[in-house]
Amino acid sequence: MSELLLPPEHRYAKIIKERSNEDGSELSILNLGPTHPATHGIFQNILLMDGERILDAEPTIGYIHRAFEKIAENRPFYQITPLTDRMNYCSSPINNMGWWMTLEKLLNIEVPKRAQYLRVIVMELARITDHLICNSILGVDTGAYSGFLYVFQFREKVYEIYEEICGARLTTNMGRIGGFERDWSPKAFELLNTFLEEFPVAWKEFENLFERNRIFIDRTVNVGAISAEKAMAYGFTGPNLRAAGVDYDVRVAQPYSSYEDFDFKIPVGKSGDTYDRFCVRNAEVWESLSIIRQALDKMPEGNEYHADVPDYYLPPKEDVYHNMESLIYHFKIVMGEVPVPVAEIYHPVEGGNGEIGFYLITDGSRTPYRLHFRRPCFIYYQAYPEMIKGALLSDAIVILSSLNVIAGELDA
Amino acid sequence: MALENTAIQEKLVETFAGDVFNFQEERDIFSFEINAKNNTAIILFLKNDPELRFHFLTDLCGIHYPDNPIDRQFAVVYHLHNWYENKRIRIKAFLNGENPEIKTVSNIFLTANWMERETYDFFGVNFIGHPQLKRILNMDEMVSFPMRKEFPMEDGGRTDKDDRFFGRTIDNC
Numbered sequence: 001m002s003e004l005l006l007p008p009e010h011r012y013a014k015i016i017k018e019r020s021n022e023d024g025s026e027l028s029i030l031n032l033g034p035t036h037p038a039t040h041g042i043f044q045n046i047l048l049m050d051g052e053r054i055l056d057a058e059p060t061i062g063y064i065h066r067a068f069e070k071i072a073e074n075r076p077f078y079q080i081t082p083l084t085d086r087m088n089y090c091s092s093p094i095n096n097m098g099w100w101m102t103l104e105k106l107l108n109i110e111v112p113k114r115a116q117y118l119r120v121i122v123m124e125l126a127r128i129t130d131h132l133i134c135n136s137i138l139g140v141d142t143g144a145y146s147g148f149l150y151v152f153q154f155r156e157k158v159y160e161i162y163e164e165i166c167g168a169r170l171t172t173n174m175g176r177i178g179g180f181e182r183d184w185s186p187k188a189f190e191l192l193n194t195f196l197e198e199f200p201v202a203w204k205e206f207e208n209l210f211e212r213n214r215i216f217i218d219r220t221v222n223v224g225a226i227s228a229e230k231a232m233a234y235g236f237t238g239p240n241l242r243a244a245g246v247d248y249d250v251r252v253a254q255p256y257s258s259y260e261d262f263d264f265k266i267p268v269g270k271s272g273d274t275y276d277r278f279c280v281r282n283a284e285v286w287e288s289l290s291i292i293r294q295a296l297d298k299m300p301e302g303n304e305y306h307a308d309v310p311d312y313y314l315p316p317k318e319d320v321y322h323n324m325e326s327l328i329y330h331f332k333i334v335m336g337e338v339p340v341p342v343a344e345i346y347h348p349v350e351g352g353n354g355e356i357g358f359y360l361i362t363d364g365s366r367t368p369y370r371l372h373f374r375r376p377c378f379i380y381y382q383a384y385p386e387m388i389k390g391a392l393l394s395d396a397i398v399i400l401s402s403l404n405v406i407a408g409e410l411d412a
Numbered sequence: 413m414a415l416e417n418t419a420i421q422e423k424l425v426e427t428f429a430g431d432v433f434n435f436q437e438e439r440d441i442f443s444f445e446i447n448a449k450n451n452t453a454i455i456l457f458l459k460n461d462p463e464l465r466f467h468f469l470t471d472l473c474g475i476h477y478p479d480n481p482i483d484r485q486f487a488v489v490y491h492l493h494n495w496y497e498n499k500r501i502r503i504k505a506f507l508n509g510e511n512p513e514i515k516t517v518s519n520i521f522l523t524a525n526w527m528e529r530e531t532y533d534f535f536g537v538n539f540i541g542h543p544q545l546k547r548i549l550n551m552d553e554m555v556s557f558p559m560r561k562e563f564p565m566e567d568g569g570r571t572d573k574d575d576r577f578f579g580r581t582i583d584n585c
Contacts, residue, residue, distance in 0.1 A: 062549035069534075070558060074565050105439065232468060235523030253498050344438055346471075346491060346502065357471055359491070372473040374491075382526040411549060 012048045012056070027055065030393070034063050038397045040137060041407030045384075045396075052392050057385040061378075065411040072371040076336025077103055078177065080371070085171035087375060088409040090133050091126035091352040092172045093162065098349035100175050101256055102358040106345050107177070107312065112304040115179035116258040117295045121192070122165065122174065123257070123349075124288040124295075128199075129155045130352030131239070131281040131288075134404040138278060139210060141401045142219045147209045154199050161195065164188035178313045179306025192296070200289060207282055217275065224387045224399035225273035234383040237376050238354025240403055243280045244272030250350040262294045274402040312338055336366040353377055353404055377409040415497040417442045420464060428454055441491075443502035448488070451505050452515045458492060458501075459520060466492035466501060469517070472527035474535035478509070478561045485509025486537060490517070513538040534559035 006013045006029060016027045033044035042063040048056040068083045075083075084095035097119050104111060111119075132155055136148035159169040164187050166174040175181065210216045226236075228244040241248060247266045251259040267283030269276030306313055310329050319326035332338060342364045348357045357374030380403065387403075388396040417437060421444070424432045431447040432454065446454050458466040471491040478485060486507040493500050507514055516539040518524040528539045529548040536557035539545055547554065556563055 062547075062551075065549040067558065070563075070565055230522075233522040235469060235521070248495055253495070344441075344443070344502070346441055346500070348470075355470065357491070359471060359473065359489070361475065370475050372471070374471040378526065378530075379523055382523070 006046075012046065012058075015048065015056075025051070032393075032396070034060070038141065039400055041405065041410075043400070043405065043407065043410075047393070047396070049393070054388050054391055054393065054396055057388055057396075059381065059384060061381070062411050064407055068412045069371055069373065072368055074367060076366050077338070077340070077368070078333070078336070080368070081175070082171065082173050084373075085173055086408050087373065087412060088130070088352055088356070088377070088406045089170060090406055091130035092170065093122045093126040093174050094130075094349060094351045095356060096172060096174045097123055097257065098347065098351070098356050098358060100177055101349065102345055102347040102360055103177050103312075104307075105347050106341065106343055106360065106362065107309075109178050109307050109309055109312070111179055111257070111307050112300075113258065114300045114302060114304045115306055117299050118180060118184060118305065119175070119257045120259065120262070120295045121292050122162075124291045125158050125161060125192075125195075127288045127352055128285050129158050130404070131285050132203075134352075134401070135210075135278055135281050136206070138220075138274070138398065138401045139216070141398050142216055144209070144213075144216065147206050151202055151206050154195070154202060157191070157195050157199070161188055161191045164191060176306060176313055178309045179304075181306075181314075183303050183305040189296075192292075196289065196293065200286075203282075203285060211279065211282070219395075219398060220275040220278060220402070221273060222271070223274045223391065223395045224402065225271050226383065226387055227272060230383070230386075231272060231380075235379040236354065236383070237380075238351065239280045239284060240272075240277055240354065240380055242266065243269035243276035245270055250348050250355050254348060256347075256349060261298065262291050264291050264294075274398055277402045338366075340364055340366075348374070351376060353406065353409070354380070373412055375409045375412055377405050378412070381405050381410055415463070415494065415499045420501065423461065423464065424454070424457075427457060438502070441500050441502045443504065445504045445506065448505040448507050448514045451488075452517060452520065455490065455492070455503070455517050456520055464494065465496055466494045466499075468493040468495060469521040469523055469527075470500070472517075472524055472531065474531040474537050474559070476535060476560045480506075480509075482509045483507075486512040486535060488514055488531065488537060507537065511538075512536065513540055515540050516542040518542055533557070536560070 012029055019027060028049050030047040030049050032047055033039055034042045044060040046058045047054050072080050072083055081096050081099055084099045085092040087095055132151055136151050139147040162172050163169050164185055166172050226244055228246050231241050231244040237248065245268050247268050249266045252266060264287045267280050269280050314333055315326035315329050320330045340362050343362055345360045346357060348355045354376030355374065356376060359372040360368055361370040363369040387399055421435050431450045432444055434445040436443060458464050470493045473489055475487040475489060484506040486509060488505045490503040491500060505514060514537065516528055518528055526548060528542055529545060531537050532539060532545050533547045533550050534557060
């Protein structure tokens, strides 16, 4: 049977031929994916199975590869944000802001405090939605559908806030060089306040449903555990690493956008298993809520929402029609003819899944000479075969969703 | 910050002499070049030296410089991070344009495995000793290396789009 699925030169075919069990049973091949209903995204894994146990796995990725790095080499800087949206589409604002901050580092632009705080708020909202999706889907994969349905409406609420800020919902393309494209409306703050009132209640209830749930604990404790050393060797960052007990967080190690002004904890786990990853994400949601509240409290007076950088920041539309200067700036920015220094920049931000890095090389022209995205999902997904070795097939599904591998970020 | 750039530089020059050069503080990252032939020894030293402790490979990627002299047309860039001192460094190794090859670091950092496959996939850099050097994001049947500068992004035969009207030429876009 297995010979039909694999070419004879495949290493699994060889293993199956050489190894037969004493009771006469034989090893088998299971093709999980690319489009399997239990994997959220397009992942293919060829599994070598002994009955229900996984002996080895061979992942194939790249099914939604869109050559973002190549496209970015042919686009002016402001047109690259939509590409970053589509990497980790569960938390696109973090990617957007990371990209703007990379450019601001390149151009030495100081962003006003108020705009930085607004960015912090929107990035933490994005982190909440990211963790919310991951944890509730993990619930679904263990058979608990109601938690998912219960908290998912709050993702909708966050998307309404995004909509109020930038007009888009999923792929937000939010912000500009130096800040935001417009000030946040009173409605946005109103929605935010409602969210801050309603969401903690639901999240507490969600936690109660899972954290001490016998079935959930049985399905997740000691499933897909990874040691801290292994996790670091595999380049883990973000909640998956913190679940293994390493308190590395870019927001603290290299604060950006005024994260140093806020007081928050970095939750860590112990064993790095699926349950710890779940708990770390849960705890991070609480920290994110606290950061948002602090940012709202400390928000500087006034209505500054962008830096004063006419070379890079689009002028108001009325001025473009009536004012020569503005028209010139508008034209130059839209055509991508902005002055850019020759430099190499690496800027990391803490994304939903770990350190998202933007390695940008400019040669003074209208487009990047080279832009490389450090995508946490791509980096830690290579540990997946090792993590599922010896596990059951149903555990493999749970481990995949607890790692929160987002296909868009995996394949770029 | 306890770990100073000069300390790193001194230590490296002391051990590897001419194989490490062109040290500079580039914006917020200390960066330098290494001789590609000696990359594994240098990176292993950076990782294991009790003072340097660059134990985390943040990123590895390739760059194509078609306008450089033939022996400097490709570069492999390593971003290393020391979490104890919170210090990042960037290492560049330039490679020959016709036959880009460099030793793998996937036995030093497990995470380099896929990063090197990605670099091979896009630039055709041959990582000597890599356990499974094959394409990762592109399809296996592909013959070219798409991130090289000469690889066109769009179909060259397209006639519905004339970029000259927007001030773009082949050189500036």
